[in-house]
Amino acid sequence: xxxxxxxxxxxxxxxxxxRTSDGAGVKLTxxxxxxxxQRLDPFLMLDNFASxxxxxxxxxxxxxxxxxxxxxxxxxxxxxRHRDSxxxxxxLRNGGVQWMTAGRGLVHSEMPEQENGRMxxxxxxxxxxxxxxxxDPWYRDIASEEIPExxxxxxxxxxxxxxxxQGVAGAVQRERTQPLxxxxxxxxxxxxxxxxxxxxxxxxxxxxxxQVEVLDAGGQAxxxxxxxxxxxxxxGDGVVLRSAANGETPARALLIAGQPLREPIAQYGPFVMNxxxxxxxxxxxxQSGRLG
Numbered sequence: 001x002x003x004x005x006x007x008x009x010x011x012x013x014x015x016x017x018x019r020t021s022d023g024a025g026v027k028l029t030x031x032x033x034x035x036x037x038q039r040l041d042p043f044l045m046l047d048n049f050a051s052x053x054x055x056x057x058x059x060x061x062x063x064x065x066x067x068x069x070x071x072x073x074x075x076x077x078x079x080x081r082h083r084d085s086x087x088x089x090x091x092l093r094n095g096g097v098q099w100m101t102a103g104r105g106l107v108h109s110e111m112p113e114q115e116n117g118r119m120x121x122x123x124x125x126x127x128x129x130x131x132x133x134x135x136d137p138w139y140r141d142i143a144s145e146e147i148p149e150x151x152x153x154x155x156x157x158x159x160x161x162x163x164x165x166q167g168v169a170g171a172v173q174r175e176r177t178q179p180l181x182x183x184x185x186x187x188x189x190x191x192x193x194x195x196x197x198x199x200x201x202x203x204x205x206x207x208x209x210x211q212v213e214v215l216d217a218g219g220q221a222x223x224x225x226x227x228x229x230x231x232x233x234x235x236g237d238g239v240v241l242r243s244a245a246n247g248e249t250p251a252r253a254l255l256i257a258g259q260p261l262r263e264p265i266a267q268y269g270p271f272v273m274n275x276x277x278x279x280x281x282x283x284x285x286x287q288s289g290r291l292g
Contacts, residue, residue, distance in 0.1 A: 009236035023061030041260035044125035066102035078119035084108035095144025186243035203257035210251030
């Protein structure tokens, strides 16, 4: 079904991912950084890890705390074991998603269960509203086969991790932030995909294979290269995307959008609250063993 859009959103700015490391030295690319948290509210961070070298990922992410937000880990390729202080445990595999609500806090680890081969995926941080920041922790492992997907008439495979696309509801729904999380697989050639977006929702596109173009109302294209993020303008009723026409490399991209909370953001490392006092309390709770 070809969605009709009256005013497609334009690219406001292009962001090149920053090389960094986290955990016990896992090499990654940070695509959504802290300076964009207010602009892309309710999203706080997006990391992309991708390597064939076990030296880049083998040490994993040993025990570390979280409070006040949700983590969404999408494994493109590889195996990673999750354990946390609330008693949850799961193995994240190719195409699967781990959705964890830290709430009032827990301590968890994410450790590779492979000694060679490729490990590739994304971790997105999704903020919680003030009323939910101290809620009970929650966790769900979503196997690849549990993620709803469909193929458009033009041949684009759409994996609906959260939200809704063309009448297909995603694996996860959130009433307050209303996240949309789509993994788009474009076949070779200049293939279009259209997605309506609610007015007022912030949105961005992250390309991780090939190149994708964002088309404005006049048909003018803004290319978004691999490992880059396009922050989409706030005006418009949706987005029109097109894979690069060279036909050699099938493009893949994440389209992510959500309803902003418009609440203060106070962050100190793995704690995201609304005030400095709440952050100090989170640190004290962690240091005294009361977190999770």
